[in-house]
Amino acid sequence: MSEERKAAERLLLRLLGIAAAFAVVRWVLPEIWDKLSPFIIAVPVAAALQPVIRFLQKRIRLKRSPASLIPVLLLLFLFLGLIIWLLIFVIEQTPKLVAHSGDMITESINMIRQAFNNLLTRIGEATDPGVENWIRSVVTSGLETVSKWGSGVAEYVGGFALSLAAATPYSIIYISFLTIGLYFISKNYDEIRSYLPGGKRRRQDSRTTQLTNSTLKSLFGYLRVQGTFGLIVWIVSWIYLTIFGFPYAGITALFCGVMELVPMIGSGVPYIIMSIIQFLLGNAAAGVQLLFLTLGLQLLRRVLEPKLMSDSIGITPLQSLIGMFVGMRFGGILGLIGGPVLMSVLVGAFKGELFVPTARDFHLISVWFKNRLK
Template sequence: MSIRSIILIAVGLFLIYLMFTVGAPFLLALIVAIFLEPLNGFFMKRFKMNRLVAAIISCTLFTVIFLGLIVLLGIKIVAELIAFMKKLPHYFENANDFVDKLLIDARGMYQTLPPDAVTTLETYLLKLTDTITTLVAKLSDTVVNFASTLPGMFIFFIVFFVAVYMFSFSLNTLKSSVLSLFEEESRPKVDQVLNNLRKSIFGFLRSQIILSAMTYILSLAGLLILDVKYPMAIALLIIIVDILPILGTGSVLVPWASYLILSGDVFTGAGLLVLFLVITVFRRVVEPKILGDSVGIGALSALISLYVGFKLVGIIGVFIGPLIVIIYMAAKRAGLFQNKIKL
């Protein structure tokens, strides 16, 4: 591989990283505009509209439906999230009191132990108490930080909606501009790559939506059966955490279940552990299959790209890893990579 090819690949990976960070609203807007393009074509062909009018109607329909869903579902979830975040410090304070009581009660049980063992045990218990206190402080900071991000989220969505309209207005000219960067004989292959990318990316997004929806349903059903407060908010938190291929739902459900079992609520604690096992098995079994079928890559390749992307870049890598594999497979199907190993 030439130095020029290596530089182009490095620049391409860097641009992909930027798209998933600072360019996120524009990337999402471009995806939505591509998704709305068949509707634009329908309006232009069926009602003899020009692109500007068709794009305004389709984008307005998308905006109204999107905001309507936020109003119908978001208000309830946000209300539960706010109430849940307010209660979290209280829960951890109870846990702190529980550990203190456990420490006092345990002293009478281990007085017969050697002094060194008693000192070591008390040190670990005191560290646990300090950890809980630190968590309470961090949770309070999290509430404040969440409130401080609201103006940024408002700006994000304003830019996103405006970009949807702008991309929808000029999507055909944008594609022509991209194709004009390549030589005449290379344009059919590039066009094929773009079409394959469109199908694969939408397949990837569809698979993530399906997995998240199924995980949310499982989590919500389990929490409702266990009669847990704020089930919608907690189920949403489980989905967000479950995106991480390393931490997963265990970082939420396992400590919570352990605390409930130690505090005497064995039924709810055991139920949360069962819910954790069900969600984990479901995600690990179904995710590679759904992702592989949706984007046209193998289940093993999908799993490896998720894991490697997360380890190298973090949470953004969960999306960048499969995207890189998708781009490579699209280019390979278009005939851009035909090199064979010759011994």
């Protein structure tokens, strides 16, 4: 059998493998996650608890079982405390959001409209009145669309809160299975770890193992960094906006904390827009306060980011930007957030030379076609 035919067969097998992988991701993995998610979540959590378990075994002289049980219970109490606090926050804020959603949206729209009117008045002094009227009509139409969208979002949030409350019994059962599974996985982690990528029962020199390790490192590093900054922005913003008496401080802080999860956009964009609106309305003090908040959050990120990020993601800002845009085109907002993660996987594949055999086979076949056409 010629080398060209072998290369063609290898390429065909790789294409079939890609199709099978797509089918697994599209249909099989969602079912696995639905049926086994508590135990899947427990594996990385158990890995994170191993230093604490080893400390209790070596320094406190505890056996493996109690050394595994203690951090699991502490983590459970911490998690339940956080959930209770979050539920109290939701219970307090959701009725206000539902009851005052119309007023909140109307106030926001009126504020934006007044800011644009002030801006258009200044523009009208320097341009033709027809231009001012055209801009005014476009802005009015846009604000009406935003108003309808805001009402829909408020209704969705209210419905989501009710669904969350209705799911509480299932959540308790889910957490129970997660806790018990976490204990057993933590107790037998060394044995389980040996079968995972990088474990002693896996080939350490294979490209697949190296790619998996790089991908997992990038994925968890990215999620950890983005989640940390989102939480920081939420808490700091909530405290800051409350101190200076901004209306709807909790909801605004939560929205900007979520926006911080979106790479290259973050909380700076909404805060700068809010600041500009305040300046156009003549509220210079509020505008300056929002600018100081934005500046403080950005400085905090610039100070902490190198330490937290380190080499956890392993992609350049340009690669992250490309991943964001491609992800947005395919998956909207979720794609915008997940695009850099997929880009880190792709970069890891290139660094692990996963595509080198495929490229070699393509080159071999292209040379064969070129020689045939001579």
